Amino acid sequence: MSNRIYVALDTPDLTRAKAIAARVRHHVGGIKLGLEFFSAHGQPGVHAMAEFGLPIFLDLKLHDIPNTVAKAVQALGALEPAILTVHASGGRAMLEDAKAAAPIGTKVIAVTMLTSLDAADLAATGVTGNAHDQVTRLTELAREAGVDGIVCSGAEVAAAKAIWPKGFFVVPGVRLPDGAIGDQKRVVTPRQAMDAGASILVVGRPITQAEDPDTAARAIGATL
Numbered sequence: 001m002s003n004r005i006y007v008a009l010d011t012p013d014l015t016r017a018k019a020i021a022a023r024v025r026h027h028v029g030g031i032k033l034g035l036e037f038f039s040a041h042g043q044p045g046v047h048a049m050a051e052f053g054l055p056i057f058l059d060l061k062l063h064d065i066p067n068t069v070a071k072a073v074q075a076l077g078a079l080e081p082a083i084l085t086v087h088a089s090g091g092r093a094m095l096e097d098a099k100a101a102a103p104i105g106t107k108v109i110a111v112t113m114l115t116s117l118d119a120a121d122l123a124a125t126g127v128t129g130n131a132h133d134q135v136t137r138l139t140e141l142a143r144e145a146g147v148d149g150i151v152c153s154g155a156e157v158a159a160a161k162a163i164w165p166k167g168f169f170v171v172p173g174v175r176l177p178d179g180a181i182g183d184q185k186r187v188v189t190p191r192q193a194m195d196a197g198a199s200i201l202v203v204g205r206p207i208t209q210a211e212d213p214d215t216a217a218r219a220i221g222a223t224l
């Protein structure tokens with residue numbers, strides 16, 4: 001894949017999602033649809049967006065008992081997404097069963113520590129150590145469970161790749177130096193994330209909230 005940018009179309013508005021996709025389709029490598037879009041439009045919405053001909057990253061961050069997650073993955077299988085997310089903290093059996101239930105061509109990717117969290121958030125949930133500790137711990141778990149890769153911030157991707165050279169590394173929470181950070185906490189630039197070993201970047205608001213999403217996507221691509 002030449003273009004490593006997946007645009008996150010985080011909107012419940014199908015018309016708006018289509019309009020942005022139409023504008024950026026030649027400047028991104030894929031489309032990410034998450035909870036906001038899927039809660040509003042479900043599988044028909046995913047089919048509608050697949051018509052743009054770009055790979056679909058279905059980011060539902062599944063997290064439940066193994067049987068429930070496996071059945072959900074099976075139900076989503078008809079969509080044949082290029083990428084599907086689950087939470088690594090769901091545990092090894094859940095990760096194994098999610099991978100087993102996914103179509104052959106779907107990468108099952110485990111979210112380690114959300115980029116909106118920092119060490120204080122971890123401590124508040126009873127998790128010891130810092131972001132690096134948590135990401136490397138869950139990267140090892142994901143690798144052992146046999147999924148395809150992980151999601152982490154650009155600050156940890158080099159460490160994760162060192163322990164899983166063949167993993168697929170998804171990095172969201174990227175911002176250009178002058179960009180608004182919003183609710184993200186562990187942020188790096190797109191270039192830093194790629195240099196550290198990201199396989200793909202997820203970019204939402206820096207493209208979707210830009211006055212000209214097309215120019216914004218191209219500008220980010222030009223930094224890589």
Ligand SMILES: O=C(O)c1cc(=O)[nH]c(=O)n1[C@@H]1O[C@H](COP(=O)(O)O)[C@@H](O)[C@H]1O
Pocket residue numbers: 008010034059085111113114115116151152172173174182184202203204205206
């Ligand atoms: O799995 C993800 O894509 C994800 C994981 C994570 O740790 N942090 C994170 O921001 N994301 C997603 O990446 C996108 C980031 O959006 P922006 O902050 O607007 O660029 C959103 O769609 C999030 O759901």
